[in-house]
Amino acid sequence: MSWAAHDLEPYAFQRHLKLKVAFVPLLIGSYSPDMMTKWFVYGIHIGPWDLKATDPAKFHRGWPGFGFTHSLLYGLVIGLIIWKVFGSKLWGLSFVVGQFAHALTDTGDTVGTMLLFPWTFHVHLNAWAYAGQTGRMTDAAAYFSGLGSMWDAVWMVYGFYSWRVLTSDFFDNYIYRGDRFWPWINRWVPRGALLTIYRAAFFYGTSRWIAWTIWAHVIHHYPYDLSWGGPHWVHAAHP
Template identity: 60%
Template sequence: MSWAAHDLEPYVIQKHLGRKIAFVPLLVGSYAPDMLSKWFVYGVSLADIELKADTPAQFHRGWPGAGFTHSLLFGVLVGLILYAIWRNKVVAYSFVIGQWAHALTDTGDTVGSMLLFPLTDHLFALGAWAYAGQTGRYVDAGAYFSGLGFVWDGVFVVWGILSWRVLTRGYFRDTVAVADPFWRWAGRYLSETTLVMLYRASFFYGVARWTAWLIWAHVVRSFAFDLRWGGPRWVPRIYADELNAAPACKCPGCCSMRPRLGFYGAVALCAVAKGRSASLRGALAGAPRRRMLKRRRRLKQRRREAEN
């Protein structure tokens, strides 16, 4: 699970898609899977009654349970319902993109997500950080902000800050409010200043949440950092193969606790990055030659025109 990425993902997506996306359904989609399940993982108390899942990981990500909320098909079905109600394709696929971003992000822990449910209830996991939701909110927070989970959220914090232009009033007025019908409706009752404040709220909440939990985990409580793959090792973790039905499964989800998976992934990313950088260097190196050839062709064409 992620603690701040789901707050910040929509702003990064907004930056890249601009008017092609509607922000409010995108944000709701990013929150939707955990809105329907997370509260029961940690438990809530009503008077003397405590409501909590007996097997939190099974309920949160598995089946039977609410794990279907982290499947790709769930986002599509809700998107179709939204389209049936509002007849707006942008609203529908914006929710789908937000929900898919959440489901894919949650494959980063050791339990993962049932991405292909109901075709299979198999959990797909990368296993970069420990899933410890069964330990309770505070131990889970300490574990998450002591392993690679806080690094993953930090990527979105930095990425979001680098995308700061999406937070400006001008961007909101010219791009966000134009593409999303919610803001046009809300603008009948609220001032633009209030709308901009509401639009920015999730971003600042995500950054503040990431910062506050990090300080709490290592200044107030002194949890130990463990940035090894699948860490921290000091917390009781749950793995995908404990919930997946197939015995001795060799898929990446069930082998997610093995550090070599992360190593292979890093090598693959480096290879892709190197290939792209080589292509870019080649393109940049060839640019002067292409310009020279264009000039020669233009000169030849002018000479022919002059001769004629």
């Protein structure tokens, strides 16, 4: 489970791959494994009903469950569908890069991902605790107290080091020029707004990393535990 890396990684890839990838499908690929499942992992209230997975970790990352969305095969299949349906190899490939980044990043926690699905073995490095089953707030507190948040910080620092990818020159020369999506949407949305939308995921990832860190450690005083597999004050799920 990562809270900001999936927002920030696409900018790092964009820095190195430039015109070889398109930013929008790269970002969609990076978000795609969690798109349909996160709400059911944490649970929601609809009127008198509480909807939540009975085994959130298994539902999110396992089989039977939606764990296949975190596999390399899923990225390749959806990338291939995008290529064939929309006729854009660039979009298909960019989706694959983003989805692979998400699937690989999530191997860092204690549940890991079934990278080689249909082989259901979970690749997991155990670097930080998976605590999605404890609910959103405890998960946030735990995540921002362990190595997961430090991994996010690495991407954030690398993003600032790669500041040129966020400039208007880079947007004009690589992002806008490299993908027909941008000129198409520019017919209705002004270029200044598009530049802001391009920067939005970096803004969102960085700002909420700071906000959750303040919430966890300044407002609520949850203890940091940067040991491997921590924080150990929360019950970590395992495959």
